[in-house]
Amino acid sequence: MNLKRQFVRVSNPSSIKEPVVLTEKFKNKRTMILNRPSQLNSFTNSMFDIMFPHFKAWEQSENVDTIILKGRGRAFSSGGDLKFLASSIEDPFKKKDFDRFIDTVCDMLHFVGTMQTPVISFMDGVTMGGGCGLSVLSHFSVATENTKMSMPETRFGHFCDGGSNFFLSRLNGHLGKYIALCAQTIVAEDVLFSGLATHFVPSIQLEYLQDSLLGLENPRVDIINDTIENFAVKPNHIPSSSTLLGKNRKIIDECFRFDTVGEILKALEKEGSKFSLRAIDRICQGSPIGVTLTLEQLRKSSRLSLRQCIRMEHQAWQVSAYQPDFQEGIMSTIIKKRPPQWSRQSFSQVDFEKDILSKYFQHNMRELEFFSQDRDCYSTKQCREYGLPSEKEVRIAKIHNNLKSDKDVVSWFIKKRNNKFGVRQEVEEIVSRT
Numbered sequence: 001m002n003l004k005r006q007f008v009r010v011s012n013p014s015s016i017k018e019p020v021v022l023t024e025k026f027k028n029k030r031t032m033i034l035n036r037p038s039q040l041n042s043f044t045n046s047m048f049d050i051m052f053p054h055f056k057a058w059e060q061s062e063n064v065d066t067i068i069l070k071g072r073g074r075a076f077s078s079g080g081d082l083k084f085l086a087s088s089i090e091d092p093f094k095k096k097d098f099d100r101f102i103d104t105v106c107d108m109l110h111f112v113g114t115m116q117t118p119v120i121s122f123m124d125g126v127t128m129g130g131g132c133g134l135s136v137l138s139h140f141s142v143a144t145e146n147t148k149m150s151m152p153e154t155r156f157g158h159f160c161d162g163g164s165n166f167f168l169s170r171l172n173g174h175l176g177k178y179i180a181l182c183a184q185t186i187v188a189e190d191v192l193f194s195g196l197a198t199h200f201v202p203s204i205q206l207e208y209l210q211d212s213l214l215g216l217e218n219p220r221v222d223i224i225n226d227t228i229e230n231f232a233v234k235p236n237h238i239p240s241s242s243t244l245l246g247k248n249r250k251i252i253d254e255c256f257r258f259d260t261v262g263e264i265l266k267a268l269e270k271e272g273s274k275f276s277l278r279a280i281d282r283i284c285q286g287s288p289i290g291v292t293l294t295l296e297q298l299r300k301s302s303r304l305s306l307r308q309c310i311r312m313e314h315q316a317w318q319v320s321a322y323q324p325d326f327q328e329g330i331m332s333t334i335i336k337k338r339p340p341q342w343s344r345q346s347f348s349q350v351d352f353e354k355d356i357l358s359k360y361f362q363h364n365m366r367e368l369e370f371f372s373q374d375r376d377c378y379s380t381k382q383c384r385e386y387g388l389p390s391e392k393e394v395r396i397a398k399i400h401n402n403l404k405s406d407k408d409v410v411s412w413f414i415k416k417r418n419n420k421f422g423v424r425q426e427v428e429e430i431v432s433r434t
Contacts, residue, residue, distance in 0.1 A: 019050060020034075020046050021054075027214075028064055028066065029068070029219075030067050030068070031067075031070070031210070032068070032069050032070075034047065034075075034077050035072050036072075037075070039078075040073070041071040041072065041077040042077065042078045042082075043131075044081050044084055045097060045100055048101070048104040052108045052111070055112060055115070056371070064117060066214075066219045068120050068121075068122065069121040069134065070121075070206075070210075071125060071131075075125040075126035076121065076122065076123045076124065076125055076126065076134075076135060077128070078127075079132070080105065080129060080162075083330075083334060085101065085330075086334075089326075089327070102318075103314070106311075106313065106314045109137060110163070110306060110370050110371075110372060111370075113166075113306050114377060115139075118140070118221055118224055120138060120142065121135035121138040121140070121141045121142065122142050122210075123142060123144070123147045123191070125147065125148065127148065128149070128150050129161070129164075130162035132164060133164060135197075136163075136164075136167045136197075137163055139221060140198050140221075140228060140386070142200075142206075142209075142228060143188065143192055143196075144201055145189075145202060145240060147187060147191050148185055148186075149185065150183060150184060151164050151168070151179060151180050154180070154181065154183050154287055154290040154291045154294055155183050155285060155287075156329035156330055156334075157320075157324075157325030157326045157329030158287070158326050158329060159313075159316055162313075164180065165297045165298055165304075165313060166301060166305075166309040167196070169299075169302040169309075170390075171194060171196070173252060174252055175194055175195070175252060177295065178279070180298060181261070181264070181282075181283050181291055183286060188241040189240065190239075190241045190244050192421075193239075193244045193245060193388070193426060194244055195387065195390070197387070198225075198386050199228045200421060201228065202231075206231075209230075222386075229418070234421060235419045245429055249433075251268075251271055254271070255268045259295070261283070264295075265283065287342045288342060288344040288350050289325055289342070289343065289344055289350055289355055290320075290329075292352065293320075293360055296356055297316070305378050307370060310368075312361075314367075314368045315365045316360050319365075325340075325343050328342065388417075388420075389417070394413070394427060394430045397409065397412060409427060409431050410424060410427045410428055410431065414427075
């Protein structure tokens with residue numbers, strides 16, 4: 001039986017068009033569907049006006065025990081609607097709309113990242129910017145062969161936002177720096193290998209997975225995990241994308257371990273492989289100020305809580321939105337489709353004290369008041385124990401369980417994670433680097 005046919009759709013009866021966000025209910029389960037497919041489900045204030053109140057109500061309700069997030073069409077969400085943001089910045093009469101957008105997306109992402117009600121995101125398609133934040137900060141984030149995930153903000157003369165400073169700074173090795181500075185698109189199984197997804201499920205299985213989740217009588221997180229794993233690929237699955245393993249992963253950790261863009265570029269140039277040269281090219285396509293700011297935020301974020309990271313991003317938005325690079329990035333990339341002319345032509349022209357520290361990390365900016373004042377976290381909100389192991393987990397397990405050899409470590413984790421796809425590959429990568 002297809003449970004979805006029994007849903008009651010909550011919509012606005014006075015509206016001719018479908019709402020930009022749809023919600024469905026079945027017993028104690030709720031599904032939220034982002035519904036701007038022609039705009040890749042990019043966020044607007046009208047979407048937030050539906051999304052955030054529902055998240056609050058569902059979290060507070062004793063009658064809601066599971067939330068599923070998905071997007072209609074070929075995207076989960078491409079993040080903020082950049083044309084809307086650009087027009088709001090240009091028009092002083094729309095400043096309130098802009099401020100409301102930034103305040104709400106920051107507040108909502110923090111709320112989702114600290115929710116107690118289990119949230120499962122289906123990232124079946126384009127997942128960018130704030131869309132990454134919404135999915136990765138969920139308890140469970142499910143990638144498919146269609147997932148295309150990226151944080152492209154430096155290409156827009158901007159910095160990586162959407163809560164990404166929190167979760168990118170906590171990825172294994174220096175993978176977060178690579179993804180952010182290169183505006184690298186991570187696809188399919190690589191989303192799992194990166195740590196940005198907890199599971200990899202073929203898209204053809206998502207409808208069946210959703211029906212199974214909706215039918216759970218007792219949706220504890222371990223039961224939710226077991227349910228998702230029933231539809232995930234098997235251990236012998238051959239990945240269609242594995243660009244973050246082997247030699248590439250070693251290059252990333254070796255070259256992106258530095259704290260300045262100049263040092264990273266120098267290390268990549270010295271390494272000299274095609275992978276490194278492509279990384280140099282991708283970094284240099286971004287705004288020198290945007291890339292430098294992004295690196296500094298990631299460097300600070302590994303020691304900050306989710307609330308502190310999002311507050312840092314909120315404050316940076318108050319500056320970045322009115323800088324020439326953001327306007328140039330939107331105009332060149334989205335509207336006129338031409339090479340950008342950044343305010344600094346090279347990274348050597350960036351004055352770190354003047355252009356970055358004094359401008360973006362000052363303490364006299366408007367401070368966001370979060371709805372969830374009493375909640376915060378320092379570790380990723382993902383149910384990490386159900387995703388692939390982290391470097392920290394491997395180190396602790398090796399010591400506490402007296403695992404003598406690398407083979408012992410790999411075998412221990414394969415058994416601990418019930419032979420989950422990706423565990424062997426990831427643990428072998430970790431032990432080879434440590």
